[in-house]
Amino acid sequence: MKIKEVADLVGISVRTLHHYDEIGLLIPEETTEAGYRIYSDENLETLQQILFFKELGFPLKKIKDIISSPSFDRYEALLMHRKMLLEKRRRLDRMIETVEKTMKYMKGDIYMSNKEKFEGFDFSQNPYEQEARERWGDEAVDKSEQKIGNMSKSEKKDFEERFNEIYRKLAAIRHTAPDSKEAQEGIKEWYDFLKTIGDYSLDAFKGLGQMYVDDERFTRNIDQFGEGLAEFMRDSMAVFADRTNK
Template identity: 55%
Template sequence: MEYKVQEVAKMAGVSVRTLHHYDAIGLLKPASYSDAGYRLYTEDDIATLQQIIFFKTLHFSLKEIKNIIYDPTFDKVEALQLQKKMLLEKSTHINQMIHTIEQTILYEKGEINMTNEQKFSGFQFSENKYEQEARERWGNDTVNRANETIRQHDPNVLNEKMNTIYKELATVRHLSPQSNEAQLAIASWYHFLNKYTGHHYTLEAFQELGQMYVADDRFTKNIDQFGEGLAQFMYEAMQIYAEKQQENE
């Protein structure tokens, strides 16, 4: 199926002028032209435009995006997976900053107390844990711009609470993930994430997070420090917990 430029602009939420510009700079050229000279885009073109928009959201320049997506080694699925991780990091950071702003408003009204450290919660500018992965795939220059907005807050102040939950989970990891003990422990993890990370995890997002624990070796290695097989156990318990909660909704 082929689409005219107006149709593509409408479905993607961009202007026709933007698509004309992408054509002019060789970023997104239409597959063909009609007899009347109208640009015609294919499904592959739509997929490419989606990639462009994702990278723009992550603050890559058009020149950087062009270099990435037209590299012979470019893998769309791999790019989408890393984009998702980077956007989740960005979302967590933004939600933490929003929470800090809300708390500061209450502080300015005299309704709560805040320490100086709490006033800057979410504003730390440490290295994104997926930065090296992105650099290896797309090069240093293409990642530097993204670093301006993709930041993560320092979780050290929550380590004690987090480690306590991990230790509790480790003590019950030899039980069935469906057991009451396992489900109570994993519920504590779900509530911890929603209370302290500044990001609201839906049940679906909680399940996806569990999948990352076993799909990403870095997560598995870190979690299994508390007990061999803990990451797999948490993954299974998280799936069951989310399914049960969804049934009760």
């Protein structure tokens, strides 16, 4: 199958498949002399595995490590996927039940204890922190946490205001070309800001931008400032990293 056919079949973008190829996560069976990527049935089976892992919150680097390991067993992985998805469904079912009970409670039909109001919620692990640790290692994250933790209340407030200000400025120019002077000046401001709290290399900066699109949790939060902002930042960050690396 050609790349457009695969994208339409699966429901993902051609750009995403290009990225998977570039990072060695999913390399097409063949690339024609004209540059067309051709995917085999085996490629599609690998893509299914990638998307299963992605649905469960695994970062792309971790997925690549798992599926490229000589000890990787696809059937065993499917059993694990099933187990984890069933657990995810169980938690979602509990949350749906809590929503329905809360609606009845608001109408005065039933009584709800405070404990019942929060059944199904699980904040035992911060997914953003865990993903960052797996992608870039503990040291950079620990340094960032330490810097933020050592800030006074007023410094933290200034930090948050600056953070939001940059996002609002980028949202305002998100319809411009990622390689435009305006976009690159805006994204440099974002890079410089991140460097104040952590030791982010240009490669890490580019990878972070890709995560903004690959991980729906990031996309959802970023696009609150303006629809399409996550993709604009991803593309602008890639241009900035590539240009600065030269």
